[in-house]
Amino acid sequence: MRKFSRFLAAFFGVLLMLYTVVGQLLALTPVPWMSWILAAGFFQTVFIAIDTLRDTLGIYNLVIALIALALIFRTVRPRRWRPEGLSRRRTIVAGLAGFGAVASVITMIVVSVGVASAGAGFAFFTPPTPGGDLGRGPDQRVVTGTVGATTLHADLYRPDGAGPHPVVVFVHGGAFVAGAPGPNPYNRFLADHGYAVLDVEFRLASATVHNWDTQVGDVGCALTWLTRNAQPNGFDTSRVVMFGESSGGNLAINAAYMSVTKSLTPTCGTAAEIPKVVAVVGGYPAVDLTQAYADSAIGKTVGMQFVGGSPEDFPERYRYVDAANHITAQSPPTLIVQGGADHLVLAKSVKRFAGKLSAAGVPNRYVELPALGHGIGDTSSPGTAGAKTMRDAIVKWLDRYVPRTS
Known part of the structure; x- marks a missing residue:
């Protein structure tokens, strides 16, 4: 049972880590650098889907990144908190999870500065909740x-x-x-x-x-x-x-x-x-x-x-x-x-x-x-x-x- 729970933690941790890392790289990497990838319909579709989810979640991307980090470190559990206490594979995964969390903060700062520059005020903690009320429908x-x-x-x-x-x-x-x-x-x-x-x-x-x-x-x-x-x-x-x-x-x-x-x-x-x-x-x-x-x-x-x-x-x-x-x-x-x-x-x-x-x-x-x-x-x-x-x-x-x- 313990092995199974660790497997689930590792699986979901890596999945959330991959979403976080890819999503933040798409946000922070200049689009012209990716022009050769956009020529492939599959990858462009995936990029747009990740962009949409990331931008809709906003500050909750940081929450996802921290959950991924916690799940991965629960799986890694090094005997000694030193680099040699981890395998190379686990070190890379843990490092990517940490990068995703840091990149999420950077993205939110960049977005917040952009919103403020546009004159719309402070926007770091947006949205207040995922989704939201669109108001009453048409009359x-x-x-x-x-x-x-x-x-x-x-x-x-x-x-x-x-x-x-x-x-x-x-x-x-x-x-x-x-x-x-x-x-x-x-x-x-x-x-x-x-x-x-x-x-x-x-x-x-x-x-x-x-x-x-x-x-x-x-x-x-x-x-x-x-x-x-x-x-x-x-x-x-x-x-x-x-x-x-x-x-x-x-x-x-x-x-x-x-x-x-x-x-x-x-x-x-x-x-x-x-x-x-x-x-x-x-x-x-x-x-x-x-x-x-x-x-x-x-x-x-x-x-x-x-x-x-x-x-x-x-x-x-x-x-x-x-x-x-x-x-x-x-x-x-x-x-x-x-x-x-x-x-x-x-x-x-x-x-x-x-x-x-x-x-x-x-x-x-x-x-x-x-x-x-x-x-x-x-x-x-x-x-x-x-x-x-x-x-x-x-x-x-x-x-x-x-x-x-x-």
Whole structure:
């Protein structure tokens, strides 16, 4: 029985140690150093999964590291507390466990400094608890339009009061092939801060359906619904904000910029019904699919499914979906929050996009959070460092460009 308990302690100790060490190395190692690994789809997928778990757990990674250290030292139990009292194998394992604990502290310090630099305050002990309350669900499920045989829906979150209220149109992520409207750390939060929120649905791409030219039009469909339903719902369509994350960030930014240049063709309603978009928010947005195709295995898969092939095969399609090609001096003020250790949407491309906004004279703010990966930990928890930063940045940005009182 004693041997079995020691075996279990060793097994779980090594497992937790490996997660800790790999997770902290992914957070602290510059992403460009790993470009050759990102070309392998399996490893990129594993990296993103570990990033997501690590960023969601936050301070609890240190707890896991300490548990791993305790389990391993329970197994090692050296006769003498000297290096020669341990075998080389056990010394290495114990050393890695110690490294994981130290690296966890370093990562939390780096993240906390990044959050503080972004103006969101102290964030070392985040999240307070794993997971967290996303708030009450939507107040109403609405039909925004019908496209062919497909009925498009959206979740509506209402603020208190009669309005008229500014409106945030949220576009979910999912690599253009997955995802749906649903609770997140921002919808109810923004409604509680005086903004109506419309979390929209669009038709997804697949291995056989390459809707690179109509997904943004489906978002445009939801925009026309706002105009047609403004009065009974208390919407102020002169104060509309686009907000999207990951692939949804691409669609939100493109819809906003194209609405200004009158090049957005909605798949329902009419172009004349598209309201004025006065601000944009992108969370780790996939703004450069051409570069993403070259950067990683998943980038290639996204290009094949959403666009239908490579940039060499379809240059005109990539010109259409790459957000920088829709920048004009009239583009709405744009806030971008990006993880510095993102192994899917690489920070270098997003930062380059922000530079193009500045060159065009578009008011913008680019916030890069070091040691956080794709999703910055906000995919399911409102209490993480990334969600805390995004919430703070959004409220400040909207207060500046989309005041809650008309």
